[in-house]
Amino acid sequence: MIPSYQYRLKPTYDQRCRMTRWLDMLRYQYNYLLTDRFDWWEMNHCSINACPLVSSIAKPREKPTYYGQKRSLVQLKEERPWYKEVHTHVLQDVVKRVNLAFQRWLKGDGNGKRSGKPRFKGKNRYRTMAFSSMPSDPVNGNRVKFPKLGEIKFIRHRPLPEGVKVKRALITKKADGWYVTLTLEDKSIPDSATLDIKTTQDNNLGIDSGWECFVAGSDGSTKEPRRFYRQAEDKLAKLQVNRDKKAEGFKPRRKLNQRIAKLHQKIARQRKQWHYELAGELLDRADVLFVEDLQGSNMTGRGQPKQDENGNYLPNRLSARSGLNKSFADAGIAEFLNEILFYQAEKAGKPVIKVNPKGTSRHCSNCLNRVPKELSDRWHNSCPHCGIELQRDVNSGILIKKVGWGIASLKNANPSKGRRSQQRTA
Template sequence: MLQDLVKRVKQAFDRFIKGDKNGKRSGKPRFKGKHRYRTFTYPQGSLDWVKGNRVRLPKIGWVRFVRHRPLPEGFSVKTVSISQKADGWYVTFSLENKSVPAQPTVDIEPTEANSIGVDAGLEYFMACSNGQTKVPPKFYRQAEEKLGRLQAKRDARSKGSKPRRKLNARIAKLHQRIARQRKQWHFETANELLEKADVIFVEDLKVSNLSRRNPAKQAEDGTFLPNGQSAKSGLNKSFADAGIAQFLNEILPFKAAKAGKKVVKVNPAGTSQHCAICLNRVPKGLSERWHDCPDCGASMPRDVNSGLLIQKVGLDVASLKNAKPRSKRSGRRSPRCTA
């Protein structure tokens, strides 16, 4: 176990000095007290450690656990990790079978029939090129009231007291529940999507950019002016609630690889500002939720239009960089359908 500890310290310093694989540097490593050290790993586990619903952990002994599925045949146990979560302790076995290829290669030629373009957003969690849309369930918003009540109750208790600790545990459990609801919904949504197509085009979304804080605005005399942050905080909360990044970057590719299908990231530049049918530029503000093309008469929800464009860009039948700007003569400025 001490081997793993050394590895963690090295990783913390590497991230501080050199940064991660994207060159992003983390903060200075600080002391990790026993309450922040919630996971420990045995780097060399063994199949002999597991007998039925019991596991023998070195220096601890036999511990009973809930085994949610049997260990598959032909695998050897590599590492064994113990982690503490809000509702208890978990044990994770990482398994290896040398005959299983590490990264199965998927070779599917995307066509218009076997692919689907997906625009992810807040109004619709997904808007697909086939016209299907999915509204995100707001698990966090639903639990917000209960969460607020618990937090107020906790804040009324004195620091370090037993009731406060108990309330903190209940708050942590509620957060865990919200995260699990969201995750399950993501898995179900990914399955639904993968049933419809072999290749899924998604936008290469940088959510960290979307949910960044607005810069502070200062007047000449040094006082702070409204910078729109409070309105944006509400939006950030919805972004986090929808969990778009987790879905697009982790869950969907994971499920696709398991099903032998493909997820392709597409540069989303211009996919909200062009018409998916005639590819002419149709500029829209963020508040305009409907796409009405004055040139070809296309009319559909804004995000479905984006989904179609993402598919077309992914299939390489549309290149938005070369799309000609819309002619100035038909500069229609009248309000469009906002329903």
């Protein structure tokens, strides 16, 4: 496990100006390298049936690669001497980011999932610089030393663990100031600290997540989402209306933009703090957690247009879907299940097991028979076979626990004549 500690920096005026200038130069170089990749791609990438076989073809130039663009940094410093001010590792990180964004667009990540086309970085859109290596013992009291930047004062709200080594540092410009993220390495701690815990009836918990009940446990407990964005929505709307009344490029508009950014930052911090507290509460109640393997992109979708026989568009409840998507994003379900809960479980040495959620909302947790429901049905009504009644999310939590533990399977579950089947026969 590689922990990271984040602290708030307190740079001087000269240091702030210098770091801002660095970010601008890095952004220019990022856009230049990305343009170079796009130019080569548009000029040399074409299908086999589109290649001109009769006319002469100019010899294509060398394809921009990761190592080729890193070598170009030497020429960059000769043509633009002011780039010598930036540390070499910080410049090389720009090449790495361009290569990663381009490869994810063309080939995808390790799971084959492709990202969108990389976009150029506008002003104030390039906010982080990375130092891939740090000098030995860079932290001295309440100051941290960076290559070519010198010592910068920071708020040391918690001490660094003893015996660790600072391997990497990130300097980020946020709405309320500058922050440093220190990546630590402790060779005495193994990478996988999860203990070999034997699952029993009482030491595991199945968790179902949703918008109405953020967490519904197999023990019957539920937790509603806090809706931090919804609580600040009116205040945010007033600030945005006042911002739109101001002329662009002037100080009053910039001040309102800063207030809006700080409010968004406060909402995100409130949500993340609540997520960490909830994750710790769940891990205190069980040694093994079973959660549904949710894909955030599948939960927030856009209604497809529908047409009748005459070609007229029919209502598709797009506005209602838009509000539901906003509520899902406000809850932050995907971030909690895929990142925060796993991070806290790794620190606690407890396993979190993902379970395929297919069928967990439509089957009875007692007899495993299928009981059809609409999305608006929030209660698992009396099952035709066993007659059990409980909340829909709690029923799903129990099923997730049984499927994850291996004492039940929904592949061979018996279909039941529910409401839809009865309507067809009627």
